[in-house]
Amino acid sequence: MTAAAIPAAQPRSPAMIRRAVISSVIGNGLEWYDFLVYGFFSTIIAQVFFPSSDPLVSALLTAATFAISFLVRPIGGVLLSTYADRFGRKPILTVMILIMGFSTVLIGLTPSYATIGMLAPILVIVARILQGISVGAEFASATAMLVEYAPPRKKMLYGSFQMCSQALALALAAFSGYALSTLLTPEALQNWGWRIPFLLGSLITPLGFYIRRFVDESPEYEKDSGPKVKQTPFLTVLAEHRSALLRSCAIMIPGTASNYVWFIFLPGYVVRQLKLPFTSAMLSSLIGGILLFIFVPIMGQLADRWNPRRVWLCGMLGFALLSYPLLSYVVTVPSFERLLIVQAICALPIAAIWAPTPGLLAGMFPTTVRSTGMSIAYNMVVLLFGGLAPFTLTWLVAKTGSDLVPSYYLIACTALALLALWQADRGEARR
Template structure:
């Protein structure tokens, strides 16, 4: 069954609950996940003490990357679970895993109090977060797209990115507010824990909402037909996996370099206050929250591939001059101008991404297929990005390394999408 032919009758009340459960739960998961990236520098001091700040930061960014190493495993396992058992139980399990891992990060005593146990607990928490988020995007997107009316799948899918943009904005707002209200010593010793502990309180709300949602009608219908094995997914839909990887490469780089890595880059390389970078991330998150649905609507009208690839080309071309302009004379107005300009372009990438990826795979293997493409893309070009950028900037001394990286990834993404979308599913595929 293809994405285009899977139309079933959808109850509007059930549709609203499905949208709410996917968007609210996904925003909570990403808030908890992103807040670690924003506070990497402070977490490095608390749990990875070292005489050299550069070494401590590398240890913290390596821990940030660990969660991405396990994400493909979580994505495949939870994707298979969602494709075999259902979207609803998979999404419910994920939000519980995220709540436990967030509590671990927020409540673990520092290295000076419990020694080596502190970084071990942080690594364990990041592994749990990685497993949970590894399946979140695919299953939440599948639920949204499968509940969408005909001709509005890109718009409904864009709500997934709205929730991520909301998470970026709220997480950055927390960081900006705490850095403005608290003394640096207080923020370093205990203030950074506040958003993690508050994030735990949201977990019961997300769990309750997801328990109330009904299973996707498309999934219920697809379960009555032929069930593809994991091996058949890899052999029959390899083109879709490659195209999905390309979509994720450009979306991932835009997120992790311009929003998550940026606070660390701004402080260490540009010498600007931590609050400056967080203010830019907050504003950009709000912009993306507003513009992603517009991009989803454009994708429904003109085609997802056309809108996304246009955004990828402009994104790659704009990144170098914007980075060079900010690096030449670092200050808050330049930083905000660059971040806001690029956020408008990124909306053209983010808006079509969920719907386009969902449309690459039939319902019966949709969660697993998206999880594979998404998590390998995020692992290679997102999770390792802060570690890669910190290392390359330190080794080369060039502050424009992130811009070169973005240009390379944008070109690679376009090539993968072009290659993958010309490979049709193997004959006989349902």
């Protein structure tokens, strides 16, 4: 796997480096916290905003609303990432966190369908669209900022901080679900309790905005800006970096599938399909998130010292081989203990997938089109293998009657990633 060399960053003070890391992690963490909370409370949200006499129809409508923000992601991601490549990472990251905060508040404050009728699901859809526009470029621009601030030989570690924020968001979202479902009655949780995580998540927005205002521009971007900046980064990526784009998509598929299937779809799945208590799903996800938060930076350091592609391949193949037997283990005799064991075992290979992914993606593109290139790959893969995953899997489980469909999906995603990577490497070798 070849990659564009990432030039060494110009020296920055330790305080400024910490500020850049924190600002990038906060924005990405807020994005994933909101998405995870929406996924965890999807059963309740379905009843509040999409009531139906058929539970399957209600679940599909909620999954479709989850997916709608991903449909606008490529548009928002490309436009905002192009802006980040032309004018800098800092201004666009500052704007995006404000949009994310507003959309999160909107979901938390929207009255139920029983109160305002069709306006309720419309407002939720508007909020999801705003989130899609904002977060479409958040991952790419924040990752570019992190990797470009990183000292030499620490690119993978710094990139892994982006994934640490996702693990932390998973733990916080699961903790909120577990705490609320334990402290509140089912009626209180459905009536108003589910809104608390959204409203609490929005409180971090002012802090993120404040920190991002006082972060210097990426040192590598400053070095390569000026006459080197591309006027049409999007067209440049498509014309000059097609192989890197295909390779980036291949790298993204396993991490995206593992995240959306294992940590967003699975908690609702075990409650709805396997009839486990909601608290069991939340507590298991909480422990899984904590383990990921511990393992991801360790794998990031290993990727810097060993080889990021090998770490990624080992994690991907390990997770693919484990997904079927572990899910079968849970499905055969559903219980909290079995679910917890499965989540704990999978944390290590998933961490090996997640940790080197941001650094590998950043290394595929030169600084002047890095944000745009990563955004195109990220949003294409997240749309196909993330946003549509809950809807697709809910429909497939209902049609096939098989509780093991999620494991087949993960194995298929792994095979597709290997095929795309092989095609990209083959094309590069021919050239």
